[in-house]
Amino acid sequence: ETGVTQTPRHLVMGMTNKKSLKCEQHLGHNAMYWYKQSAKKPLELMFVYSLEERVENNSVPSRFSPECPNSSHLFLHLHTLQPEDSALYLCASSQGSGRDQNTGELFFGEGSRLTVL
Amino acid sequence: AQSVAQPEDQVNVAEGNPLTVKCTYSVSGNPYLFWYVQYPNRGLQFLLKYITGDNLVKGSYGFEAEFNKSQTSFHLKKPSALVSDSALYFCAVRPRNSGYSTLTFGKGTMLLVSP
Numbered sequence: 001e002t003g004v005t006q007t008p009r010h011l012v013m014g015m016t017n018k019k020s021l022k023c024e025q026h027l028g029h030n031a032m033y034w035y036k037q038s039a040k041k042p043l044e045l046m047f048v049y050s051l052e053e054r055v056e057n058n059s060v061p062s063r064f065s066p067e068c069p070n071s072s073h074l075f076l077h078l079h080t081l082q083p084e085d086s087a088l089y090l091c092a093s094s095q096g097s098g099r100d101q102n103t104g105e106l107f108f109g110e111g112s113r114l115t116v117l
Numbered sequence: 118a119q120s121v122a123q124p125e126d127q128v129n130v131a132e133g134n135p136l137t138v139k140c141t142y143s144v145s146g147n148p149y150l151f152w153y154v155q156y157p158n159r160g161l162q163f164l165l166k167y168i169t170g171d172n173l174v175k176g177s178y179g180f181e182a183e184f185n186k187s188q189t190s191f192h193l194k195k196p197s198a199l200v201s202d203s204a205l206y207f208c209a210v211r212p213r214n215s216g217y218s219t220l221t222f223g224k225g226t227m228l229l230v231s232p
Contacts, residue, residue: 004160041224042223042224042225043207043222045219045220048219105163105166106163106220108153109160110160111159113158
């Protein structure tokens with residue numbers, strides 16, 4: 001049983017659809033992350049939220065829009081995606097928000113498998 | 118910029134034999150180093166980490182890893198492999214003062230343990 005829950009586990013959408021991925025962490029952490037995992041590529045960090053503020057955005061296209069309403073919830077809003085956006089989207093959380101308070105251990109959810117037709 | 122190299126796409130080993138999954142890194146200063154494992158259709162699970170101190174780190178499921186500063190390596194090892202160890206393994210690095218746990222991951226190595 002993971003402390004980070006992602007829904008839906010699988011999503012198929014057309015290029016003109018709007019959908020959202022949801023992540024919830026039950027670990028009391030105050031930093032949350034979105035990663036993209038594509039076949040045969042390293043994990044790509046997309047967004048980082050610390051204390052509900054976005055602290056990193058790694059040049060992600062605007063068709064991906066994150067939202068962090070509180071420290072336990074993280075959303076990834078999707079609109080007008082492309083087929084190359086098909087991937088496994090992983091949410092993670094960690095404890096601590098300042099320098100060296102957090103030694104980097106991330107807790108991942110099971111992922112949301114996205115297919116864009 | 119930091120980077121992680123996992124030179125092998127796949128490692129094959131027979132059950133009961135020792136296994137090694139290789140990882141080298143490039144980062145300024147002293148790093149934090151991590152290994153994660155991913156089973157099919159699952160998220161990543163933390164295995165072990167090197168912070169400071171003893172270069173040999175012990176982790177979950179009997180895995181261990183050795184930090185070698187001169188070779189900038191952090192190879193994952195297990196004395197006796199199990200079929201259930203078959204999974205995708207990721208090495209990751211984070212500079213010590215980077216904040217917000219912005220890990221850089223390698224591309225992963227698939228471990229296949231045959232009966």
